[in-house]
Every structure is written in C-alpha cells, then in structure tokens.
Amino acid sequence: MNNKLITLIITISLSVSALGSEILAPFGFNWGDTREQLISKGIKLDCGNEAGRLSICRTERAVVDVSFAETYALVFDDKIGLVKVQMVGNDIESDITGSKGKELYSRVANSISEKYGVPSSYEYSGREVYREYDEFYQCLKYDGCGNWVSYWGESNSLGFITLQLIGSSRGTGYLRILYESTAFYQIVDEIKNEEATNDSNAF
Numbered sequence: 001m002n003n004k005l006i007t008l009i010i011t012i013s014l015s016v017s018a019l020g021s022e023i024l025a026p027f028g029f030n031w032g033d034t035r036e037q038l039i040s041k042g043i044k045l046d047c048g049n050e051a052g053r054l055s056i057c058r059t060e061r062a063v064v065d066v067s068f069a070e071t072y073a074l075v076f077d078d079k080i081g082l083v084k085v086q087m088v089g090n091d092i093e094s095d096i097t098g099s100k101g102k103e104l105y106s107r108v109a110n111s112i113s114e115k116y117g118v119p120s121s122y123e124y125s126g127r128e129v130y131r132e133y134d135e136f137y138q139c140l141k142y143d144g145c146g147n148w149v150s151y152w153g154e155s156n157s158l159g160f161i162t163l164q165l166i167g168s169s170r171g172t173g174y175l176r177i178l179y180e181s182t183a184f185y186q187i188v189d190e191i192k193n194e195e196a197t198n199d200s201n202a203f
Contacts, residue, residue: 022182023159025085028063031181032081053078053191083184089175096171098136104175105165109150112161119150140167
C-alpha cells in the first residue's frame with residue numbers, strides 16, 4: 001500500500017460551521033456502494049485484511065477520476081457499504097515556494113465551497129524552524145511549523161470534508177482530500193460501544 005495513504009484511524013474530526021445539505025460521496029461514488037457494485041463498474045479494488053466491520057480498499061481510478069489523483073482509499077462497512085473516501089494526489093514537484101501547491105489547493109477549495117459553503121481554514125507557515133520562502137513544504141511537514149487545511153461540515157450530522165496540502169520534502173508536496181459520511185460516525189460509536197462491552201465482559 002502506498003506510504004502516502006496514511007492509516008485511516010477511527011477518530012472524531014473537528015466540528016466546524018454547519019452546512020445546508022448533507023455531504024455526498026465524491027468522485028462518482030455513492031455512500032452505501034458495495035465492493036461488488038464498484039467492481040461491476042470496472043473499478044479494480046486492492047483490499048487489505050479486514051478487521052471487524054470496516055475494511056479499506058485501494059484503487060487507482062474512481063468512477064469519475066480527478067486529473068491530479070494518484071490513488072483513492074475506500075472504507076467499507078460490512079453492513080451498509082461505502083462510508084469514507086480518501087484521495088491522495090500526485091506529487092507536486094519543483095515547487096520550492098509552494099506556489100503550484102497553493103494554486104491547486106485553492107482551486108479545489110473553491111470547487112468544494114461552491115457546493116458546501118465557506119470552510120474553516122488554517123493556512124499558515126513559518127512558525128517554527130523552517131521560516132524561509134523556499135522551505136514551504138519542509139514547514140508543512142514539521143509539526144507546529146505550518147498547516148494548509150480546510151474543513152467543511154459537521155461530522156455528527158452532515159458528514160465531513162478535509163482538504164489538506166501536505167509537505168513531503170524540499171519543493172515537494174501533495175494534496176489529500178477526505179470525505180466522511182454521516183453513517184461513518186454512527187459506526188464508530190457502535191464499534192466503540194461493542195469494544196467497551198467486550199472489555200467489560202472479559203473481567
């Protein structure tokens with residue numbers, strides 16, 4: 001599995017401004033899609049070992065592809081189907097000031113905002129260590145130095161979107177987009193409750 005596909009840990013995301021409508025699945029997918037349905041549409045899935053209800057599959061193409069996408073990660077619940085989608089973009093290279101990355105980030109943010117409204121954004125760099133104009137991506141990679149991220153939605157009621165520009169090395173970064181359905185958080189709660197019950201019964 002590509003090392004840029006950061007492990008999809010079950011965590012509760014930040015809650016931000018409310019939207020007028022529920023967040024839909026991106027890239028031509030639909031919440032509730034099963035692996036079999038997507039395979040029938042010609043989507044080739046590479047699925048890892050399943051652990052409990054949730055499983056993660058990787059694919060290099062979506063139903064509706066994005067030109068700068070490198071890979072997609074799809075999270076399926078064994079009861080209701082697709083509940084979470086992540087896209088990792090191709091490397092943005094030879095971009096020491098971050099101008100190309102910022103332009104792509106802004107273009108995608110504007111497209112999402114047209115559908116879901118103004119996001120909560122945290123866009124800063126140079127707070128620690130990497131302060132020079134040509135150290136943009138090193139700063140984004142260094143914890144506490146920089147962040148280039150926007151959020152849409154409320155995780156517990158309308159779904160959630162995260163758009164983030166991530167630093168890899170000097171002059172190199174990539175875009176990551178994460179969509180989470182409302183059902184995902186219900187499943188998270190159910191799994192936590194099941195784990196708590198199992199732990200209690202173990203004593």
